[in-house]
Amino acid sequence: MILIIEQILNGLQYGVMLFLLAAGLTLIFGIMGVINLAHGSLYMVGAYAGTWFAALTGSFWLGLPAALIAAALAGAALELLVIRRLYHRSHLDQVLATFAIILIANESITLLFGRQPVFTLLPEAFSGSVELLPGLFYPAYRLLIIVAGLLVALGLSLLITRTRIGMLVRAGATNREMVRVMGVDIRMLYTAVFGLGALLAGLAGYLTGPISAVQVGMGEHILLPAFVVVVIGGTGSIRGAFVAGITLGVIDTCLRAFLPDLLNLMMPVAQADALGLGISSMGIYLLMAIVLLIRPKGLFPVGAT
Amino acid sequence: MRQPVAILLALVVLAVLPTLAAWAGSPATVPLATRILIYGIAAASLNFALGYGGMISFGHAAFFGIGGYVVAILFTHWFNEAPIFGLIPGTNQLLITLPLAIVVSGLFAAAIGALSLRTGGVQFIMITLAFAQMLFFLFVSLKAYGGEDGLSMRRPDAFLGLNLRDRPTMYYLTLVITVLFFAGLRRLVRSSFGTVLDGIRQNERRMEALGIATYRHKLFAFILSGMGVGMAGALMANAMRYVSPDMMHWSRSGELMIMVILGGTGTLLGPLYGAAALLLLETWLAGWTEHWSLGEGLVLLAVVMFSRGGLIALLRRRT
Numbered sequence: 001m002i003l004i005i006e007q008i009l010n011g012l013q014y015g016v017m018l019f020l021l022a023a024g025l026t027l028i029f030g031i032m033g034v035i036n037l038a039h040g041s042l043y044m045v046g047a048y049a050g051t052w053f054a055a056l057t058g059s060f061w062l063g064l065p066a067a068l069i070a071a072a073l074a075g076a077a078l079e080l081l082v083i084r085r086l087y088h089r090s091h092l093d094q095v096l097a098t099f100a101i102i103l104i105a106n107e108s109i110t111l112l113f114g115r116q117p118v119f120t121l122l123p124e125a126f127s128g129s130v131e132l133l134p135g136l137f138y139p140a141y142r143l144l145i146i147v148a149g150l151l152v153a154l155g156l157s158l159l160i161t162r163t164r165i166g167m168l169v170r171a172g173a174t175n176r177e178m179v180r181v182m183g184v185d186i187r188m189l190y191t192a193v194f195g196l197g198a199l200l201a202g203l204a205g206y207l208t209g210p211i212s213a214v215q216v217g218m219g220e221h222i223l224l225p226a227f228v229v230v231v232i233g234g235t236g237s238i239r240g241a242f243v244a245g246i247t248l249g250v251i252d253t254c255l256r257a258f259l260p261d262l263l264n265l266m267m268p269v270a271q272a273d274a275l276g277l278g279i280s281s282m283g284i285y286l287l288m289a290i291v292l293l294i295r296p297k298g299l300f301p302v303g304a305t
Numbered sequence: 306m307r308q309p310v311a312i313l314l315a316l317v318v319l320a321v322l323p324t325l326a327a328w329a330g331s332p333a334t335v336p337l338a339t340r341i342l343i344y345g346i347a348a349a350s351l352n353f354a355l356g357y358g359g360m361i362s363f364g365h366a367a368f369f370g371i372g373g374y375v376v377a378i379l380f381t382h383w384f385n386e387a388p389i390f391g392l393i394p395g396t397n398q399l400l401i402t403l404p405l406a407i408v409v410s411g412l413f414a415a416a417i418g419a420l421s422l423r424t425g426g427v428q429f430i431m432i433t434l435a436f437a438q439m440l441f442f443l444f445v446s447l448k449a450y451g452g453e454d455g456l457s458m459r460r461p462d463a464f465l466g467l468n469l470r471d472r473p474t475m476y477y478l479t480l481v482i483t484v485l486f487f488a489g490l491r492r493l494v495r496s497s498f499g500t501v502l503d504g505i506r507q508n509e510r511r512m513e514a515l516g517i518a519t520y521r522h523k524l525f526a527f528i529l530s531g532m533g534v535g536m537a538g539a540l541m542a543n544a545m546r547y548v549s550p551d552m553m554h555w556s557r558s559g560e561l562m563i564m565v566i567l568g569g570t571g572t573l574l575g576p577l578y579g580a581a582a583l584l585l586l587e588t589w590l591a592g593w594t595e596h597w598s599l600g601e602g603l604v605l606l607a608v609v610m611f612s613r614g615g616l617i618a619l620l621r622r623r624t
Contacts, residue, residue: 035427085610091430092361096566097609099559103602111596224438224555231431271448278446285435285442289420292432296424 002136007257008250013142015249016149020204021226022233022241023156024197030173030236030302032190034083035091037098039201039226040219041105042078046071046202047214048109051120060123060210067206068199075198079191087190106216115216120209145207152200153242160238169193173236173302225252228288234298244299248284255280319480323473335472336544337588341581342476342483343540348564348576349490350533355562356571357494358526359506363430363558364417364437368410368531370553372538374444375406377456377548384459399464403539410535411528413440418527422520437553444550455549462543475544482540483577486533491573493529502526534561567608569617578616 021043028036050067054060082101086094126144129137160166168189171179180186205218212218229248233240260276267275291299319338326334347369354360379402382388382395389395396402417436424432445453461469469475493499504512505519513519542548551557560583568579586604590597612619 029427035430082606082610091427092355092562092566092570093609095361095363095430095559096563097606099563100602100605100609103598104606107596107599107602111599220556224434227431228435231428235427274446274448274452276446278442281442281445282439285438288435289432289439292424292428292435293420296428298428 002133003257005133005136006138007254009138009142009146010257011250011253012246013145013149013249014253015246016146016153017204017208017222018226018229018249019153019242019245020149020200021222022229022245023153023238024200025226026230026233026235026237026241027169027173027193028197029230031169031176031193032083032087033176034086035094035098036083036197037095037223038078038101038105039197040221040223041102042071042075042198042201042219043205043222044105044109044214044216044219045074045205047120047205047209047218048113048118050202050206051118051209051214052113054120055118060121063120064203064206067202071202071205072195072199075201076191076195078198079194083194084187084190102220105219110216113216117213117215118209119213120206122210141210145211148203148207152203156238157242165189165192225284228284232288232291232298234300234302236302237298237300240298240300248287251287252280252284255283316484323476332472335476337584339472339476339479339544340541341584342479342577343537343544344561344564344580344584345577346483346486346540347534347537348561348568348580349487349573350530350537351561352565352570352572352576353490353493353533354527354530355565356575357499357506358502358523358530360422360523360527361430362421362433362527362530363555363562364433364435365531365534365561366553366555366557367417367437367440368414368534369538369541369557369561370440370444370548370550371410371413372406372535372540373542373548373552374450374456374538375409375535376402376462376539376542377458378450379405380458380462381450381456397460397462399462399469399543402462403536406539407532407536410538411532414528414531414535415524418524418531422523422527434555434558437555437558441550441553441555444553451549453550455547455551458542458546458548461546469543470546479540479544482536486536487573487577490533494573498522498525563605567605567616572617575617578620582616 021039024042025036025039028034028039046067049070050063052063053066054063057063078101082097086097122141126141128140130140130143132138158166160169168179168184171184172186172189172193176186179189204222205214208218225248229241229244232248233242233244256277259280260273263272263276266272295301322338323335326332347365351362351365354362354365378389379395380397382393383397384395387395417433421429421432421436444450450456461475463469464478467474467478469478501512501517501522504515505517505522509519538548538552541552564579564583565576566579567582568577569575583601586601587597590600594600
């Protein structure tokens with residue numbers, strides 16, 4: 001029982017990460033109609049910049065603003081220099097241009113930091129465990145990630161539903177042309193949304209540092225699951241990204257944790273491990289295929305584009 | 306009149322390439338040229354779905370891998386003299402493995418296409434990617450066929466007593482298949498089926514109004530495209546004598562798309578030029594610096610941002 005709760009919490013933590021990335025992706029896609037494969041690179045930039053600054057100053061908390069600023073700046077630069085020219089191009093051109101950005105970003109980071117993974121130091125206050133239930137100890141840092149992610153989700157939903165910018169964002173996701181016709185400076189909105197998405201990606205990248213290694217290619221690892229979240233949740237929908245992110249995070253983690261043992265009841269350990277890992281890696285893609293076949297626009301479709 | 310002459314000239318150059326390479330003392334040229342031709346077939350097949358049919362598939366590497374795995378799996382069973390499931394004997398005859406690889410990738414393309422084509426736009430891109438990822442992870446988990454490490458073949462398949470291990474021989478076989486493939490593709494594109502497909506890409510609703518079953522046409526084109534990529538995968542397995550899940554990785558699908566765009570979407574020979582350009586660029590940069598993918602990224606970005614219609618458009622503008 002304790003094992004199950006622990007894995008669900010792990011899943012929650014992974015789901016929150018997915019949400020932080022998917023929120024940016026889904027806004028960028030919903031509002032600008034751009035498929036941004038380079039979103040994982042912003043995640044990587046945030047992780048590296050934060051880790052570097054944290055190592056320099058010796059403080060985890062000083063690394064955090066560094067990660068956010070670096071990712072947001074990189075995002076804004078990306079939007080101004082490249083993405084801005086792609087709004088009216090086909091999805092194909094967008095996929096290719098952002099694919100090229102991945103190559104450039106990965107290799108630049110390799111040039112700057114080398115190929116060895118880097119480790120972020122854990123903040124001291126959160127290095128221990130917390131006893132959630134009698135007998136259930138859970139790392140405090142992972143709890144911090146979950147709480148931070150939920151707070152960001154709350155903040156985003158307030159931003160989207162209660163503010164003027166949020167209104168423009170919703171309007172943009174529903175009907176881009178109409179917003180432009182109403183006299184809104186859509187270019188400012190685009191850069192702002194892109195910067196916000198980059199900021200969230202940077203946050204996710206930095207927070208994940210102490211748990212898994214910061215290394216080149218970390219962005220691509222999480223990019224595809226984040227895209228799956230966007231598509232399942234319905235492109236442009238923050239709520240969809242949240243629901244799908246948490247669900248997928250929990251499902252994926254639980255499959256990985258329990259499937260090999262279940263298969264082990266039927267076959268030898270080595271085979272069960274390999275097959276279990278394979279099937280659980282397939283899990284989220286299978287889920288996406290099923291959702292798309294039943295609801296081609298995702299679970300929470302936004303308007304018509 | 307000029308184009309046939311140019312193509313004839315190119316064929317003559319390709320035909321004497323191994324001799325030239327031997328004379329120039331550069332043994333790496335022939336395997337590189339073989340890879341370019343194979344990737345050219347794969348990219349041109351993808352282009353049939355993508356450029357002519359307007360179906361942006363981000364999962365065509367799956368068929369590449371399947372074609373390769375059919376060859377390697379049949380070879381392994383033949384080599385170990387252990388029939389598949391104790392029933393189907395393995396084989397190393399190219400005349401059996403190559404058509405079988407084409408058929409099996411066609412079957413996979415039929416299943417994936419039939420489901421994926423019920424969506425459109427970004428959802429289509431993502432669902433094809435999802436299916437390819439599923440196959441990728443499936444083969445990663447198949448320990449019986451090497452799992453992540455892949456499967457190597459002791460020898461290439463046997464074909465009419467030719468020694469395919471000899472690099473020029475493999476090259477000539479690939480060249481012949483490439484020429485036949487592009488001749489067939491040219492006929493297909495210019496057939497009434499190709500015209501209908503072109504119409505669907507331009508305006509699907511209008512074609513439907515004309516009474517054409519667009520779903521069926523698109524599905525058929527998707528299957529043909531998958532078969533072509535599968536054939537390329539089977540050839541690649543023979544040329545490299547090695548297959549791995551890496552052949553199905555999503556970045557491989559991206560590479561195939563890059564070749565198509567680089568050469569020119571919706572053109573017959575463009576993808577072949579694109580494959581040549583990308584592989585030559587990679588080889589050249591890799592010989593120059595370890596950080597070659599930085600240069601490749603910059604070149605790609607420049608091509609996408611500043612050129613419309615790829616290399617073939619550049620060539621046409623010059624002449």
